[in-house]
Amino acid sequence: MLINVSKPFQILQWITYISIIVGVQLLIVLPISVLIFHDFYTRLIPPDSSQYVPVSTFEQYDELTYRHLITRVPIEKPLYSVEDNGLDQNLPLRDNILYKMDIDMKFFCLNENDLSRNNLEVLDFQVRVRNNYQKTKATSVIYRRKIPITCLNEHDSIVEDEIHKYGKNRLAMYQREWLNSIYVDDLIYIPSEIRQIQYHFVLPGQRLILQPESNIYMRMEFKQGIRNMMLRWKKLTYLIGITVFYIFITTLFFISTGSSFYYMKSQNFITPVADIKL
16 A cells, blocks of 8 residues: 655645744844844944933923033044933033934923913924024024913813723823924024023913923934935834845845755755655
8 A cells, every 4th residue: 555645744844944944034134134234324324423312301491491501522532322310411412513403392381370361372482592602691593483282270170071081090181181292303403513502482471391201302414315314214214224134135045045955956965755655
């Protein structure tokens, strides 16, 4: 009696091939792609080309004004990072380098004086700077934006229907109804002569509470547009770059594997499984 065992062995053989290929892709090709692109990115864009500055490091100049004093660091010295430790800190930036600043502010507005005022207010947000050539404390406005915001009066509360959606987390309900935001992207330039940046919230008679996730993001302005895009959209750049390197390495892997398999088969190193006679 003949028993055909070639089919199960062929299935087992293909399962082994597929397992090896998947293992190589996940354990070798993908990590190599990540390492190669990371090395490429860090060589093209220096690690100190950007600074994330949390709101906890802002110096509160007065009730509605915050500021940063800028420390310019020469290129031959290491550039330290701003630490999110709740302490006022100077903002370290490279000397003789043009920066762009992105702003992401989230805040509550409290109306503490005139309780009869409408909840809808107009905030005059200004970014002011002072350079090292100015002998007075006068500042220059480099960005200004008027936006409508909502302000809480003493007797304002949350919509009762929201309680069923958010439960007992009243802060989440207040954030949904009363949280204001300012987002400025790719519009503000900070030249190398600037030594102080001030953030003015012009809103008389009101008090602001900044959310902890508020921040500014400083990044170097490169002459090459592609480097600016890579720095501005870092996560997307990594995703695309790793994918490109992964496809390239995978293509080489399949070409070399296919060529080796074809050569071994042509030299009869791979023989079919014969039937077993019982």
